[in-house]
Structures are given as C-alpha cells and as structure tokens.
Amino acid sequence: MPGQQHEVTFRFLAQPTDVNFGGKVHGGMAMKWIDQAGYACAVGWSGAYCVTASVSGIQFVAPILIGDLVSVHARLIHTGTSSMHLAVDVMACDLREGGQRLATRCVMVFVALDAADGKPTPVPAWQPHDEEDRRLQALARRLTDLSKAVENEVFTSATPGG
Template identity: 55%
Template sequence: MGKTKREVTLRFLAEPGDVNFGGKVHGGAVMKWIDLAAYASAAGWSGKYCITAYAGGIRFVEPIFVGNLVEVTGKVIYTGKSSMHIAIDVQASDPKEQNNRLTTHCIVIMVAVDGNGKPTSVPEWVPETEEDIKLRDSAIKLMNMRKEIGEEMEAHVQYLK
C-alpha cells in the first residue's frame, strides 16, 4: 500500500441532466456525487476497494444550479478496524465568480473489503490538531447515537410483527 491520503476534492460543472423539475440540481445527483467522493477518500486512505455502509445526516443547505462549479470534498474523520467515517462537504459557485457556498453536508461510512467482499483492516487515523480531535469526537458521538437509533428501530420492528 502506498501513501495514505486523508482528503479528496472532486470538481465538475453541474449539467442540465442533473436538474429536477424545480430547475435545481436533483438531490439524487448530489447524493451520487457524495458517494463518489466518499469512495475516493476511503480508497485513498486505505489503499483498498471500499463499499458504502451508511450515509446519514444529509443536510441540503442551499440549491445547486446548472452551470455551477461543484466541489465535493471528503475527509476521513474516524477509522475503525475496517471502517472509515468520511465527512462530506458539497460547495458550489458560479464559475465566473468562484464564491463557494456550502450546499450540502453529511457523514458517510465506508468499509474496506478484500477480494471476497469481506471487511479488511484499514490504517488507523490519529487526529493531530484540535479541529481533528473535535471531528473525531463528533464521529464517535454520532456512531453511538446511530447505535441507539438502531436499537430503537429494532424494538419498533419487533413490535410490528
């Protein structure tokens, strides 16, 4: 495995085919871009093929318009044995002005897998700055919250049976 890379930014122009009926970029297109950036970040960090295990807390803050220059940045903020929590920020701007504005944010959990599709280990990410420590702590807090929500959902499903 080569040098790990913690952060990746994908850049492109929003195209007419990305538009919804309201004339803005479709949320599904944004979610696809998020998944691509999460994969690039996770693969760059781990040096392995990775799959999406979870995407949550997606916040659509502002619309993206056709012709906008879109930047989707993924950054590793926590690692488990085989998983990587990737913070994703989507920013957009008129390419003539390049005044980026946050349009979407979320967390994606990617899992590195071997040739048989089984989880495989990833390098540990250790926060070095105060900001990195806050990001890691936030990822751990969200992980614990997801566990509680999962338990509650399971209880709900059992009740419906």
C-alpha cells in the first residue's frame, strides 16, 4: 500500500566480483547498490514505477573490503508532488572484528511515473516525525535549491563545442 514503507535496508557480503584492482569495492558498485536500495524505498512509498532523477553529495568515506557485511539504508526525507528525496548510507562491517563504519553517503531524488503514459505521477506526502527528520528534510530542500542553481549556471554559461 502506498505511503507505508519509508525506509529500506539491504544487507549482503561484499564479493570478489565487486572489487577494483586495488582490492576494494569500486565506486560504481557502491552506486549500483545505492540506486537499488533507493529504488526499493521509492517504489515502496509511492506504489509506482520510479526513476532516479539525481544523486547529490555522494561521499566515499571509507573502503569496503571483500567479505565485509554491507548494509545499504535508504530513508525517505522529503516529498514533492511526484518526487521523493532519500538519504542513503552505506555501512561496512568486518565480521571478524565487528564494528560498523560509514563507507558512503548521499541524497538521491526519485520521480514516480504513471504506468500508462510514463509521466510523473503524484506521491503520498511525507511528514517529518522528529527533529532528525526535520533536519534531513531541510537538507533535502537546501540540496534542491543548490541543484537548481548549479543547473541554471551550467545551462546559461555553457557554450556548445567550447
């Protein structure tokens, strides 16, 4: 039922096929996991097919190693008419030593699309429940403003072929 599921956590082990030549999970794999968890959270909230509109402020804080238990947590932090802003944290844990560490963090925006015509479709409104929710919602709004400013700058100052 739309408007029920506002957070999702994926858990799995980092595998040898996930790593780069340096033996650490490569950024593209982490971004794939982020997109998958974000998609599951957005669809769970909206009840509609969703597409990624943007990823903001992605930070690779610590490496993820083969055999680490990886947790990808996506959490709804703001809704627009058809958009959903999600905070996503990727945590890694060496199972032998214990203790989780933040590996990657970002904010993403998904847009819900109507199944019939593929146009943006309304999503249930989300309201913050506590101070942390309000802080994250304010972050989502600031990132939206910054993103619009950057987009405007890029499109007004860019010259073709230049």
